[in-house]
Amino acid sequence: MSNPNMVGLIRNEVMKIASKKRLAVVGVILVILVSMFTYAQYREIQEKIEKQGTLDWRVELQQEIVDRQNRLASSGIQDEFRQFLEFDLKQKQYYLDNDINPNYPGAPTFIRIFLSQGVTLVLPLFIIIIMADIVSGEYNDGTIKTLLSRPVKRWRILMAKWLTVLLYTSMVMAATVIVCYGISGIVLGYDGWTAPILTGFQASASGEFATEYIHTLPMWKYLLMSAGLAWVVTAVVGTISLMISVLVKNTATGIGAMMAVLIAGTLLSSIGSSWTSSKYLVNLNFDLINYLEGQAPPIEGMSLPFSLTVLGVWTAGCLAVAFWNFTQKDMY
Amino acid sequence: MSVKPTVQLENVTKIIGKKTIINNISFDIYPGEVFGFLGPNGAGKTTTIRMLVGLIKPTSGKIHICCFDVRKQFVQAMQRLGSIVENPELYKYLSGRENLQMFARMLPDVDEERIQEVIDLVDLTARIDDQVRTYSLGMRQRLGIAQALLGRPDVLILDEPTNGLDPMGIKDLRLFIRKLVDETGLSVLVSSHILSEIELLADRVAIMTHGKIVKVGSVSDLVGALSAGVDWRVSDSFRALAILQESPHVQAAELYDDHTVHTLMDESKTSILNEALMKAGIEVWTIERKVQTLEDLFISLTGGDHIV
Ligand SMILES: Nc1ncnc2c1ncn2[C@@H]1O[C@H](COP(=O)(O)OP(=O)(O)OP(=O)(O)O)[C@@H](O)[C@H]1O
Numbered sequence: 001m002s003n004p005n006m007v008g009l010i011r012n013e014v015m016k017i018a019s020k021k022r023l024a025v026v027g028v029i030l031v032i033l034v035s036m037f038t039y040a041q042y043r044e045i046q047e048k049i050e051k052q053g054t055l056d057w058r059v060e061l062q063q064e065i066v067d068r069q070n071r072l073a074s075s076g077i078q079d080e081f082r083q084f085l086e087f088d089l090k091q092k093q094y095y096l097d098n099d100i101n102p103n104y105p106g107a108p109t110f111i112r113i114f115l116s117q118g119v120t121l122v123l124p125l126f127i128i129i130i131m132a133d134i135v136s137g138e139y140n141d142g143t144i145k146t147l148l149s150r151p152v153k154r155w156r157i158l159m160a161k162w163l164t165v166l167l168y169t170s171m172v173m174a175a176t177v178i179v180c181y182g183i184s185g186i187v188l189g190y191d192g193w194t195a196p197i198l199t200g201f202q203a204s205a206s207g208e209f210a211t212e213y214i215h216t217l218p219m220w221k222y223l224l225m226s227a228g229l230a231w232v233v234t235a236v237v238g239t240i241s242l243m244i245s246v247l248v249k250n251t252a253t254g255i256g257a258m259m260a261v262l263i264a265g266t267l268l269s270s271i272g273s274s275w276t277s278s279k280y281l282v283n284l285n286f287d288l289i290n291y292l293e294g295q296a297p298p299i300e301g302m303s304l305p306f307s308l309t310v311l312g313v314w315t316a317g318c319l320a321v322a323f324w325n326f327t328q329k330d331m332y
Numbered sequence: 333m334s335v336k337p338t339v340q341l342e343n344v345t346k347i348i349g350k351k352t353i354i355n356n357i358s359f360d361i362y363p364g365e366v367f368g369f370l371g372p373n374g375a376g377k378t379t380t381i382r383m384l385v386g387l388i389k390p391t392s393g394k395i396h397i398c399c400f401d402v403r404k405q406f407v408q409a410m411q412r413l414g415s416i417v418e419n420p421e422l423y424k425y426l427s428g429r430e431n432l433q434m435f436a437r438m439l440p441d442v443d444e445e446r447i448q449e450v451i452d453l454v455d456l457t458a459r460i461d462d463q464v465r466t467y468s469l470g471m472r473q474r475l476g477i478a479q480a481l482l483g484r485p486d487v488l489i490l491d492e493p494t495n496g497l498d499p500m501g502i503k504d505l506r507l508f509i510r511k512l513v514d515e516t517g518l519s520v521l522v523s524s525h526i527l528s529e530i531e532l533l534a535d536r537v538a539i540m541t542h543g544k545i546v547k548v549g550s551v552s553d554l555v556g557a558l559s560a561g562v563d564w565r566v567s568d569s570f571r572a573l574a575i576l577q578e579s580p581h582v583q584a585a586e587l588y589d590d591h592t593v594h595t596l597m598d599e600s601k602t603s604i605l606n607e608a609l610m611k612a613g614i615e616v617w618t619i620e621r622k623v624q625t626l627e628d629l630f631i632s633l634t635g636g637d638h639i640v
């Protein structure tokens with residue numbers, strides 16, 4: 001029974017992906033992106049030093065607070081934006097009052113920001129590029145015929161492919177953290193793992209700023225949580241790509257469909273909250289790190305457990321469709 | 333008969349949409365036998381093979397490989413079967429050896445030694461570590477066969493294996509298959525649309541057209557039962573036509589041009605007819621046996637007397 005076993009099947013899938021150029025492409029994109037962001041950070045720091053003479057985060061934070069106050073005072077801003085600004089203002093004030101630097105300079109902070117910004121678009125994009133042709137590529141090359149006339153049940157082959165998606169999700173996460181740390185550290189320094197960071201900001205039902213759940217975490221712990229949440233989102237996107245790869249024979253069409261899902265998600269969540277039932281859409285629940293940072297959610301009533309449940313239900317649905325289709329359909 | 337067939341098809345039908353692609357076909361293949369599967373383009377050969385290897389479901393009917401039902405006991409059935417469906421589809425971006433290692437992981441009890449054994453068997457040792465995308469078509473065919481033989485199958489299915497091979501390659505393949513069958517006693521199913529190829533290779537033949545099997549029999553029976561097409565080049569084809577049409581040995585005769593008559597006739601009576609023509613004062617320039625086409629075979633099998 002040990003052969004053919006699941007480990008062997010996963011090894012096959014890993015080998016197929018590893019010998020394609022796509023993996024290298026993702027690596028190159030990652031390095032270029034991180035280098036660009038690092039350079040941008042570097043320029044920003046230089047500019048601040050020029051303007052202020054020193055690099056004091058308290059001064060900087062104070063300035064930002066004043067900026068928020070000014071904007072709030074001006075007339076003609078939308079209610080939603082006003083709420084966002086008020087929330088942001090209070091968060092910054094809280095940091096200042098407690099004498100905690102929200103952007104402790106260093107590579108760990110860079111990782112934190114990269115994960116927070118990348119979770120809805122860049123990380124999912126990576127997994128899509130790597131995984132989009134995991135099934136459709138076999139249709140295109142005709143290798144599906146050879147693959148499925150082996151003495152292995154079809155569901156086990158698809159299971160191996162799904163586990164490979166999860167494996168590569170982990171590798172994308174690890175590579176992102178390592179590349180961010182390695183490159184940004186050159187400019188920003190490598191320390192800051194234990195710098196305190198606040199989490200647990202919450203908007204009460206009425207949208208007011210509540211302080212009772214706020215607590216500090218060391219950076220490394222916070223990063224671990226961020227990376228975990230980003231892993232979940234990336235894995236969900238990978239699972240949806242797997243389903244689309246089973247259903248759509250053309251890889252380019254599949255990638256297009258996945259991109260549409262991602263972009264529609266970012267658009268919808270920025271447009272706002274009037275369409276409340278859109279919170280059940282999978283792509284509106286990708287910004288999990290938002291909950292850690294304590295920004296107001298795009299739609300009222302959304303919370304971390306809510307989003308995780310929505311993602312879980314969608315993942316189960318996609319897997320069911322993919323497995324059913326793959327095991328039942330005629331292969332030409 | 334005490335020998336159990338290795339492949340059994342019973343009343344297999346496949347309907348796609350509203351079209352009946354395969355219409356109630358049945359045949360058995362026995363150990364140590366090369367079974368030819370003959371039919372023109374679109375007859376349904378590949379569709380039948382796809383059902384045999386479990387890629388598509390028959391609409392009705394049963395398929396057994398070594399007494400295992402392909403649908404209900406898929407894993408056991410596939411362990412006894414190696415196949416190439418249409419083209420040898422392998423991972424072009426991997427080397428030949430990596431391809432074999434990958435398929436070995438999907439089979440029970442195939443080790444590196446066995447992999448090397450099949451590589452030697454198909455004579456690919458020199459290029460086995462190159463990427464498959466750099467292989468010629470003939471080499472891909474051989475790698476495909478190596479892949480099919482990896483699990484020491486009892487049944488080998490090759491769909492149009494001579495596609496794209498040169499005459500040398502075709503001959504090599506033929507000898508290879510014969511040797512394999514003699515040495516291991518496996519069953520081979522080979523599909524083709526070229527009669528001469530099947531004639532040389534197969535012990536028994538099933539002839540398929542429009543999704544139906546019109547005849548199953550040994551090759552010698554099928555070929556022997558046929559009238560041959562014979563072309564006559566003569567000085568006066570009009571008078572020759574009259575004489576040939578009268579003869580009881582000629583099933584059909586047709587005027588082609590001033591000097592040519594096409595006939596469908598009993599080949600062994602050629603000299604008698606030749607004599608008759610000469611007696612009538614007609615010069616006979618050439619007598620030529622026409623290459624038997626599959627078309628002729630179908631026509632004679634379906635009882636048509638039309639001559640091409
Ligand atoms: N997926 C499909 N949907 C509809 N019809 C199909 C499908 N696949 C094959 N057919 C039809 O089934 C018939 C048999 O096709 P098949 O490929 O089995 O023929 P074949 O005997 O292998 O021919 P060839 O010598 O050209 O390979 C053809 O008429 C073809 O159009």
Ligand SMILES: [Mg+2]
Pocket residue numbers: 377378379418491492
């Ligand atoms: Mg075919």
